[in-house]
Amino acid sequence: MELAISCRNLCKTYPGKPPVFAVKNLNLEVRSGSCFGLLGPNGAGKTTTLEILEGIITPDSGDVQVLGRSWLTDAKWLRSRIGIALQETKLSERQTVGETVTLFRSFYDRGMSPEEAIALVSLEGKTHARLSNLSGGQKQRVALACSLVGDPDLLFLDEPTTGLDPQSRRQVWDIARSLIDRGKTILLTTHYMDEAEQLCTQVAVVDHGATIATGSPRDLIRAHGGDHRIEAQFSGVAPQLDAFLALPGAVTARVEADQVWCGTESPHATLPALLKLLEVQGCTLIGLGTRAATLEDVFVNLTGRHLREESMR
Amino acid sequence: MIGVSPASWSSRLIHHPLAQLILARVRDFFREPEALFWVYGFPLLIALALGTAFRERPIEHLTIDTVGDVESGLVASLSTNPQLELHKGIDANESEQRLRTGKSCLLIIQNGSGPPVLRTDPNRPESALAMALVEAALMRSVVPDDKQPLIQRQEVQGARYVDFLIPGLIGMNLMGGGLWGVGYVTVDMRARKLLKRLVATPMSRVHFLLSLCLSRLLFNSIEIALLVMFSWIVFGVSIQGSLFALLVAILVGGATFQAIGLLVASRANTYEAVNGLMNLVMLPMYILSGVFFSSERFPDAMQGIISFLPLTALNKALRMIMNDGSGFLAVLPSLGILLLWMVVSFVLATRLFRWR
Numbered sequence: 001m002e003l004a005i006s007c008r009n010l011c012k013t014y015p016g017k018p019p020v021f022a023v024k025n026l027n028l029e030v031r032s033g034s035c036f037g038l039l040g041p042n043g044a045g046k047t048t049t050l051e052i053l054e055g056i057i058t059p060d061s062g063d064v065q066v067l068g069r070s071w072l073t074d075a076k077w078l079r080s081r082i083g084i085a086l087q088e089t090k091l092s093e094r095q096t097v098g099e100t101v102t103l104f105r106s107f108y109d110r111g112m113s114p115e116e117a118i119a120l121v122s123l124e125g126k127t128h129a130r131l132s133n134l135s136g137g138q139k140q141r142v143a144l145a146c147s148l149v150g151d152p153d154l155l156f157l158d159e160p161t162t163g164l165d166p167q168s169r170r171q172v173w174d175i176a177r178s179l180i181d182r183g184k185t186i187l188l189t190t191h192y193m194d195e196a197e198q199l200c201t202q203v204a205v206v207d208h209g210a211t212i213a214t215g216s217p218r219d220l221i222r223a224h225g226g227d228h229r230i231e232a233q234f235s236g237v238a239p240q241l242d243a244f245l246a247l248p249g250a251v252t253a254r255v256e257a258d259q260v261w262c263g264t265e266s267p268h269a270t271l272p273a274l275l276k277l278l279e280v281q282g283c284t285l286i287g288l289g290t291r292a293a294t295l296e297d298v299f300v301n302l303t304g305r306h307l308r309e310e311s312m313r
Numbered sequence: 314m315i316g317v318s319p320a321s322w323s324s325r326l327i328h329h330p331l332a333q334l335i336l337a338r339v340r341d342f343f344r345e346p347e348a349l350f351w352v353y354g355f356p357l358l359i360a361l362a363l364g365t366a367f368r369e370r371p372i373e374h375l376t377i378d379t380v381g382d383v384e385s386g387l388v389a390s391l392s393t394n395p396q397l398e399l400h401k402g403i404d405a406n407e408s409e410q411r412l413r414t415g416k417s418c419l420l421i422i423q424n425g426s427g428p429p430v431l432r433t434d435p436n437r438p439e440s441a442l443a444m445a446l447v448e449a450a451l452m453r454s455v456v457p458d459d460k461q462p463l464i465q466r467q468e469v470q471g472a473r474y475v476d477f478l479i480p481g482l483i484g485m486n487l488m489g490g491g492l493w494g495v496g497y498v499t500v501d502m503r504a505r506k507l508l509k510r511l512v513a514t515p516m517s518r519v520h521f522l523l524s525l526c527l528s529r530l531l532f533n534s535i536e537i538a539l540l541v542m543f544s545w546i547v548f549g550v551s552i553q554g555s556l557f558a559l560l561v562a563i564l565v566g567g568a569t570f571q572a573i574g575l576l577v578a579s580r581a582n583t584y585e586a587v588n589g590l591m592n593l594v595m596l597p598m599y600i601l602s603g604v605f606f607s608s609e610r611f612p613d614a615m616q617g618i619i620s621f622l623p624l625t626a627l628n629k630a631l632r633m634i635m636n637d638g639s640g641f642l643a644v645l646p647s648l649g650i651l652l653l654w655m656v657v658s659f660v661l662a663t664r665l666f667r668w669r
Contacts, residue, residue: 055513056512056513084510084513084514086506086509088506089510091507091510092337094341094345095340099336099340102328102333103333105328106333106334107516108514108515109515146510150514
């Protein structure tokens, strides 16, 4: 198994009062040819980690290998082999799509033609349009074309769909999938769980500067509360948490005043038992639902917080 | 594709990263009409406004009233001066009134055969001038013809206000262009995270900095050529000295202010910060360095500092070349001051420069 990225005990602290421990002993392994997702709320250290891997900032300590090489010794080589789409880069509005991609192409010794890169992001019709006349989603695709034009082996996409409308998000996802099909390795950060589930073969959940769980989305979901979620609202005095955990098939449970979330592998067994429990307790059922578990549930299960809490303010 | 197919020489040139970076700057610049006005239109408007406002006006007429029978020789002598307007035989009371209200600036009163009386208000400059002219006429009327002085008039080149102004405007534009064009553009790219994105590619940082400076040099050259042509056509301002020296001074001056712009921009990452720094650097020089009026008007104690400011040195060199006809060697001391500023700023800037 060839590794595109491996880092051990990565640390980065930003000086200040108090100092910000952006990354603390973070470990990461990304296989070549995979799409790896770095998940976590805003401020978890995703962007700092990414910028260390991109060679933009240097870590305080830790061992970083990208494409088998180190930024300390092979920076120039590495820059020519990676592609980057930063979170919110504002490219010049007064240049056309073609001019922008041609500019970026000139920095690389090898790569694809600007026309090819523009075609990869389906902007052929906009080659001669200025960026000021493009939508947010189209601008993001121009940024993608700029990251692709050097024909990189490894792509870093920092929140590639943040702020985009649903249709633009799906277009970006299609581009990412086509790149994986071409054998590229992608490392992306996101706080959209559906994005990670759609694109990533492996994910790492990052919180407070460290990875707290790693695996495929399915494995993580199964390991942290089962494939299904039962959600029930009721009035009356809630039963103890242990009572929910003792239900047949239940893997996890969370009780909050008049609501309960219960993770289960076998909803057909858990659901009737849960209803019975509430009835015995004298609670009146107000609402009930079941759904497939998501990575969001994994995060809540791991940290007791919602992923988007901080970002949604 | 470059490097794979046998691309033509011109295609290789246009796809060179430095050429592409300069092209991007040029497109950014010429595709912003408002900025174009401030860079190219505004200096011409200043030149036109100030050059017109402060041009030498033809000397106004001086009105002299005479009361009584003023000697005909004196009247004849005064009449030959086109600047003077004589009003003869005015009533004594009326003439007093006219002098008081400024309708006339001098009164010649002849009472019988006594000496003429010249009455005037010495505090009014035009009265003093009229007095001098009348005295000169009186003198001439008693000096024999063969002893009359010969008067020669010489047109002095480069002595008008507009001649003084144009080199100052060139200096000011080089300062503004260097600081805004390099400093502000750099901070703008940093704030937009574009700088970070660019240095994450294999782009050469030297190419990047060169593209900023070379593109600005191009914009400045166009701007100065326009200004020089405009002032030549409209005001007849000409370059008295060596054209080569002028080009060198413009090049050195431009590069100096670009280096200072780079230093100003080396750390700032907000528009507010860079605006403040720019004004801190430029405002003292706008005032002290003799753009619109000579810096020699400031107290002697300040002259040491003022003469060491880069804009003072540049303006001095430009005026020596354009107005005094100096050559390259004469402006070397001024260019030396500029070079010192350039080297120190550039070295400091490269030490402090933050690419993120």
